[in-house]
Amino acid sequence: MKLMFVSEEDRAEDWRDELGKHFPEMTFLIWPDDNKVDLDGIDYCLAWKPQRGVLARLSGLKYVQSLGAGVDGLLVDPELPTHIPISRMVDRSLVQGMTEYILYNVIHYHRKMGDYTAQQAAGNWKVLRQVDPRARRIGIMGLGELGRDAAEKMLSLEFDIASWSRSPKNMTGVTSYYGDDGFNIFLTRTDILICLLPLTNATRGIINAENIAKLPKGAVIINCARGGHVVDDDLLAALDSNHIAGACLDVFNEEPLPASHPYWTHPKVRMTPHTASLTDAQSAAAYVAENIRRVERGEPPLNIVDLEAGY
Numbered sequence: 001m002k003l004m005f006v007s008e009e010d011r012a013e014d015w016r017d018e019l020g021k022h023f024p025e026m027t028f029l030i031w032p033d034d035n036k037v038d039l040d041g042i043d044y045c046l047a048w049k050p051q052r053g054v055l056a057r058l059s060g061l062k063y064v065q066s067l068g069a070g071v072d073g074l075l076v077d078p079e080l081p082t083h084i085p086i087s088r089m090v091d092r093s094l095v096q097g098m099t100e101y102i103l104y105n106v107i108h109y110h111r112k113m114g115d116y117t118a119q120q121a122a123g124n125w126k127v128l129r130q131v132d133p134r135a136r137r138i139g140i141m142g143l144g145e146l147g148r149d150a151a152e153k154m155l156s157l158e159f160d161i162a163s164w165s166r167s168p169k170n171m172t173g174v175t176s177y178y179g180d181d182g183f184n185i186f187l188t189r190t191d192i193l194i195c196l197l198p199l200t201n202a203t204r205g206i207i208n209a210e211n212i213a214k215l216p217k218g219a220v221i222i223n224c225a226r227g228g229h230v231v232d233d234d235l236l237a238a239l240d241s242n243h244i245a246g247a248c249l250d251v252f253n254e255e256p257l258p259a260s261h262p263y264w265t266h267p268k269v270r271m272t273p274h275t276a277s278l279t280d281a282q283s284a285a286a287y288v289a290e291n292i293r294r295v296e297r298g299e300p301p302l303n304i305v306d307l308e309a310g311y
Contacts, residue, residue: 006031007048018285049073072199087301091284097277102150105248109220133159139190142197143169187214198311199226209234218245224276227252239268250276
């Protein structure tokens with residue numbers, strides 16, 4: 001059994017050690033260090049943002065495992081083999097990390113912690129009006145594994161939760177909107193907008209001037225999906241006009257974000273370097289091992305990507 005690891009953003013050594021506990025006989029190879037071996041004999045691939053054509057060279061692949069919850073880092077390759085199943089990464093630590101990030105930032109804005117920080121710096125003792133969580137309207141774009149867990153935790157705090165997706169979703173306590181008509185209604189009722197959508201041709205640039213204008217004045221945007229969802233100039237204009245009160249951004253159109261980008265110094269922007277949720281090899285190796293065992297038994301891996309839909 002041979003596996004090729006293809007990622008410059010993840011620690012190959014961690015994955016080698018953890019998968020070795022499940023498959024001591026596995027030959028663990030790392031691209032591009034091991035690109036001189038018989039590439040036709042590679043059975044499996046763990047990948048994130050491979051160079052163009054790399055996966056196509058591994059002609060004997062049985063399945064590809066994305067190292068991230070999203071798969072846009074794989075689907076951008078025009079030479080990606082379409083006959084090989086690709087599995088999305090689904091792991092409890094990945095879900096937990098995203099929920100922690102979302103809750104932290106929702107509560108930051110809900111409880112006006114930024115205002116209190118500014119007041120502290122100015123030596124200003126002032127109690128600000130507090131909003132009941134039942135009156136704070138949270139809107140989640142994308143109610144998949146990550147969105148559902150975050151919604152569940154926010155429901156326990158009694159926030160008013162709604163979701164928007166391509167198709168109807170059924171989750172107790174969450175109002176589901178879908179399609180173009182539902183999107184407009186969803187935006188107008190949302191105080192804190194959270195983007196967890198997959199990045200596809202249909203969702204690229206979805207946080208643009210037209211859609212931002214439909215949010216209530218003073219709304220907040222949290223993007224922990226992909227930078228391509230946001231039209232940067234449109235968001236900056238909405239922040240400068242005070243239509244949007246704040247934005248928390250974990251992902252960007254260009255990463256690393258250039259030092260000259262306005263986001264770095266904008267007083268209404270909170271930034272993190274694409275760290276909202278990271279795949280942990282120690283936790284996720286069991287999921288990858290299960291997928292390998294399934295394929296070895298002649299079964300499909302879990303959570304196969306729909307290449308046409310893009311997720």
